[in-house]
Amino acid sequence: MSNHPATAANPVIPGFHPDPSICRVGEDYFLACSSFEYFPGIPLFHSRDLVNWTQIGNALDRPSQLNLPAGTLSSGGLYAPTLRHHDGLFWLIVTNVSGGGNLVYTATDPAGPWSEPVPAPGVPGIDPDLAWDEEGNCWCTVAGVAQVRFDPRTGETIGEPYPVWSGTPGAAAPEAPHLYRIGGNWYLMVAEGGTERGHAVSIARGPSPSGPFEPCPANPVLTHRGTNRPVQNTGHADLVQAPDGSWWMVLLAVRPQGGTPGWHVLGRETFLAPVTWDDGWPVIGEVGPELPELPWAPGPGEPEPSRDDFGSGGLRPYWISLHDRPAELVDTQERDGWLTLRARGGSLDAPDAVFVGRRQQHLAFEARTLVDPAEGSGGLAVRLDERHHYGVEVSADGQVQVIARIGPLRVLAAETTVPAGPLVLSVRTAAAPEPHDARTGPDSLVFGVETPDGAATELASLDGRYLSTEVAGGFTGRVVGLYAASGTVRFDWFDYIPASR
Known part of the structure; x- marks a missing residue:
C-alpha cells in the first residue's frame, strides 16, 4: 500500500453480497457473504487494498457441504457467515436455516478446498460468531444475543448458552454479533433495528469475552435511519485493522432508487467505512457513494471480462x-x-x-x-x-x-x-x-x-x-x-x- 491519499467508489462489492465478514492475514484481506438459496454457497473474496475485491471461489461448492432441499424457498438457506483466521486455519461458521443449523468449516487456503461441515447442534439461533481468548478458548455468540463456549473442531459446546448484552433496550432484532479483543477490552458489536430502513450498528465493551458489557454512550455508532442519504439500511458490520494500524468497517447497505418508498433491486451490498477511535470507542466515517480520502492509493483492479x-x-x-x-x-x-x-x-x-x-x-x-x-x-x-x-x-x-x-x-x-x-x-x-x-x-x-x-x-x-x-x-x-x-x-x-x- 502506498501513502498517497485517494478516494474510491462505494459499494466495494456491489450487488447481492450481504452480511460481509472479514479477516486479514498479513497484507491480505478475505471476505465472505451470505448466499441464501443459491449453490455454490458463501462467495469468498480477496483484496490487498480493501477497495478492489476479486472472487476467489465459493466455500461450499460440493453437495456434501451444502444441504438445500428441493423445497427450499427463496431467502432460505445460508445466513450470515463469520470468517476468521486462527491457529493457522481459516474458520467459517454459518447457519443453514433450511437444513443443518449452525455449521463449521475449515480451510488452509480460503480459495479452497473447504472441509466437510462440522455440525454445532448446541449453538442456538442464527448469525454465529467465533472469537478466541488468550488461553485458546473459543466463544460463539449468536443473534439474540446469547453466548456459549465452544470447540469448533468438534462442534461441541461447553456449558449452556447464556444471555449477554443485546443492544439498545427495545430495539428490534439484535443480530450479527461480533466479538473482538482490542487493546485491553473486549468489544461486542451488534446490528439492531431490523435489516430495513431502521438498521443500525451498536457496540459495548467489557473486561472479558462474556462481559459484563458497558454500552457505548454514542450508540448507535452507525445508522442512516430517518435520513435522505442515497445509501440506506446500514448495518450488519465487521471490523478489521489494516497493516498501517488504521481501522475499517465492512457493512451491508442498499441504494434505493425511484420515488416512495424507494426500491432497492440489487439486494444488500457490501460497503466500506473508515473507523477512528475516541476515548476507546469506535467512530464510523461517512458511508456514501464514494469513500472518503484513503490513506493509500488503491490499485486499478482487474476488470472482469464482459x-x-x-x-x-x-x-x-x-x-x-x-x-x-x-x-x-x-x-x-x-x-x-x-x-x-x-x-x-x-x-x-x-x-x-x-x-x-x-x-x-x-x-x-x-x-x-x-x-x-x-x-x-x-x-x-x-x-x-x-x-x-x-x-x-x-x-x-x-x-x-x-x-x-x-x-x-x-x-x-x-x-x-x-x-x-x-x-x-x-x-x-x-x-x-x-x-x-x-x-x-x-x-x-x-x-x-x-x-x-x-x-x-x-x-x-x-x-x-x-x-x-x-x-x-x-x-x-x-x-x-x-x-x-x-x-x-x-x-x-x-x-x-x-x-x-
Missing part, C-alpha cells in the same frame, strides 16, 4: 444456481464451448428450476446470450425469487415469449415468431420514464430478440419495481441468468455489460 464463452474448464465462481447443480443438468463439456441446461421443474416459478445466473451488480446493465433451443425451450431471465421474475424465452419452433411473474400473476407480456434456430436474446435496464413523481419506479427492464440476419426487436419494457425487495420481500437481490423450461437448451456465450455503477 463475455463468458463457457470453456470446458467449468463455470466461473460468480455463477450460481438454485439449491444444487447436478452435472447431468448443467454441463460445459457436452458441447465444447457451450453451456448445456436440461429442464427440471417446468419454469422459473418452481423453486428447483434449472437456472444459472450471476448477481446484477450495476444499477444499469445489458445482458445478451446466443441460445440454441433445438431440443427444448428456455431463455434469459432476471430473477428475484420464484414469485418475482421476468424472462424472454424461445422454443424449438421459433416461438419467443416475454413472461412476467409478479406475485400470484403470471403474464404473457409479449410474443413473436422468428425463424427456428439459434438466436440472441437480450435484456437491458432503462431509466424510469419522465416525468418523475413519488410513484416512479427504480428502472425498467427491456427484453428483446436478435435474429441471425441482424434484425433486433425490443419486445417488452417491464416496470423494475416488481423485482425489488420492497415489493417481493426477502433478503436477496436480482440475479441475471439462463434457464431451461423444457427439454435441453444450449447457450454459446453470455455477455454482461455494465452501463453504470
Whole structure:
C-alpha cells in the first residue's frame, strides 16, 4: 500500500453480497457473504487494498457441504457467515436455516478446498460468531444475543448458552454479533433495528469475552435511519485493522432508487467505512457513494471480462444456481464451448428450476446470450425469487415469449415468431420514464430478440419495481441468468455489460 491519499467508489462489492465478514492475514484481506438459496454457497473474496475485491471461489461448492432441499424457498438457506483466521486455519461458521443449523468449516487456503461441515447442534439461533481468548478458548455468540463456549473442531459446546448484552433496550432484532479483543477490552458489536430502513450498528465493551458489557454512550455508532442519504439500511458490520494500524468497517447497505418508498433491486451490498477511535470507542466515517480520502492509493483492479464463452474448464465462481447443480443438468463439456441446461421443474416459478445466473451488480446493465433451443425451450431471465421474475424465452419452433411473474400473476407480456434456430436474446435496464413523481419506479427492464440476419426487436419494457425487495420481500437481490423450461437448451456465450455503477 502506498501513502498517497485517494478516494474510491462505494459499494466495494456491489450487488447481492450481504452480511460481509472479514479477516486479514498479513497484507491480505478475505471476505465472505451470505448466499441464501443459491449453490455454490458463501462467495469468498480477496483484496490487498480493501477497495478492489476479486472472487476467489465459493466455500461450499460440493453437495456434501451444502444441504438445500428441493423445497427450499427463496431467502432460505445460508445466513450470515463469520470468517476468521486462527491457529493457522481459516474458520467459517454459518447457519443453514433450511437444513443443518449452525455449521463449521475449515480451510488452509480460503480459495479452497473447504472441509466437510462440522455440525454445532448446541449453538442456538442464527448469525454465529467465533472469537478466541488468550488461553485458546473459543466463544460463539449468536443473534439474540446469547453466548456459549465452544470447540469448533468438534462442534461441541461447553456449558449452556447464556444471555449477554443485546443492544439498545427495545430495539428490534439484535443480530450479527461480533466479538473482538482490542487493546485491553473486549468489544461486542451488534446490528439492531431490523435489516430495513431502521438498521443500525451498536457496540459495548467489557473486561472479558462474556462481559459484563458497558454500552457505548454514542450508540448507535452507525445508522442512516430517518435520513435522505442515497445509501440506506446500514448495518450488519465487521471490523478489521489494516497493516498501517488504521481501522475499517465492512457493512451491508442498499441504494434505493425511484420515488416512495424507494426500491432497492440489487439486494444488500457490501460497503466500506473508515473507523477512528475516541476515548476507546469506535467512530464510523461517512458511508456514501464514494469513500472518503484513503490513506493509500488503491490499485486499478482487474476488470472482469464482459463475455463468458463457457470453456470446458467449468463455470466461473460468480455463477450460481438454485439449491444444487447436478452435472447431468448443467454441463460445459457436452458441447465444447457451450453451456448445456436440461429442464427440471417446468419454469422459473418452481423453486428447483434449472437456472444459472450471476448477481446484477450495476444499477444499469445489458445482458445478451446466443441460445440454441433445438431440443427444448428456455431463455434469459432476471430473477428475484420464484414469485418475482421476468424472462424472454424461445422454443424449438421459433416461438419467443416475454413472461412476467409478479406475485400470484403470471403474464404473457409479449410474443413473436422468428425463424427456428439459434438466436440472441437480450435484456437491458432503462431509466424510469419522465416525468418523475413519488410513484416512479427504480428502472425498467427491456427484453428483446436478435435474429441471425441482424434484425433486433425490443419486445417488452417491464416496470423494475416488481423485482425489488420492497415489493417481493426477502433478503436477496436480482440475479441475471439462463434457464431451461423444457427439454435441453444450449447457450454459446453470455455477455454482461455494465452501463453504470
